[in-house]
């Protein structure tokens with residue numbers, strides 16, 4: 001079976017692969033402490049589970065509208081309007097099987113070869129993976145420990161080009177727990193007014209997990225960018241519902257029809273019982289959410305304090321999300337094979353296949369060797385281009401009389417009296 005070339009650019013979320021291995025060990029009777037997958041270890045509150053059971057027994061076992069049940073879209077619109085203090089209408093909400101598909105739909109709907117998409121780095125691995133899959137060029141937004149892993153508006157704005165189609169923002173952030181302060185967000189939005197061709201995906205999946213009295217700031221609170229903003233949130237983290245697969249996004253009016261078509265093509269609709277569970281979550285008591293976040297906060301304090309007490313080790317304090325960034329270095333020289341210094345910590349750089357390395361800037365124009373990225377010389381030639389870390393050579397760039405060989409046009413011969421002009425690949429007559 002021959003795979004499409006796009007498949008060679010698709011990465012993964014290694015936490016899922018480690019989870020499979022960890023579960024296999026558990027099945028053999030081994031005890032495993034799960035630190036691999038980013039999910040609340042709490043049970044889904046029972047009122048939510050009961051709502052799903054009731055829906056199933058009540059006959060809600062059929063297809064429903066692709067964009068979500070009207071009652072759920074209404075409840076989401078009401079909740080987002082309340083929490084973000086802005087007006088969102090039900091027809092701007094599309095319900096999906098988890099928050100992840102929203103990344104896929106947004107990137108596939110907006111970006112393609114020749115475009116650039118900015119994404120947080122370090123960041124949720126699926127952003128970079130799907131950008132590469134789409135054929136667009138991933139442009140990392142460096143998040144630094146010294147900035148509390150918040151983005152710098154100036155750094156983002158300075159990277160915008162005519163090819164930039166989308167900027168992905170995630171605050172509170174995975175995997176660092178960084179939260180970007182309001183001044184930086186204000187500055188970014190003000191700067192974006194000069195770049196109306198750039199859309200935004202604001203991943204707010206951790207909107208309710210903030211520490212130290214912080215309040216969530218949503219990009220939806222900036223009306224000036226509303227017509228090009230997609231705001232992603234969902235139930236997975238807030239209500240400990242990762243396995244149910246339920247998420248949503250608020251879309252610009254003009255995009256709703258298109259994303260609904262993507263839903264119809266992809267999954268038809270989210271299963272009805274899960275949607276009723278989501279409805280109960282939004283409309284029921286919220287004390288389970290508050291007590292879970294309070295637990296995460298306590299754990300955060302312990303983890304950060306104890307890791308920082310280890311000699312040669314440090315852990316940045318998380319301002320939000322049930323995650324913090326810990327490591328033992330860093331500059332590129334003291335990171336090991338298969339690691340790169342990212343955001344102040346040595347981070348594993350994963351190479352899946354040649355030219356498809358994820359997690360580090362140097363992977364553009366790279367091939368994979370021993371788990372590390374190395375530059376691909378063929379990409380530097382006159383007739384080869386690098387797209388998403390993959391080199392492709394193009395004979396047509398060598399014109400009539402050449403073929404592309406390791407990035408260089410090699411003449412293949414011209415009619416008598418002509419010779420091959422290697423730079424353009426044209427057969428030129430000798431005067």
Ligand SMILES: Cc1ncc(COP(=O)(O)O)c(C=O)c1O
Pocket residue numbers: 038097098099100101124170173174203205234235236237242246247
């Ligand atoms: C930043 C971020 N966005 C989105 C998701 C996906 O959430 P869901 O499980 O709803 O697809 C995750 C999951 O870990 C995440 O960390």
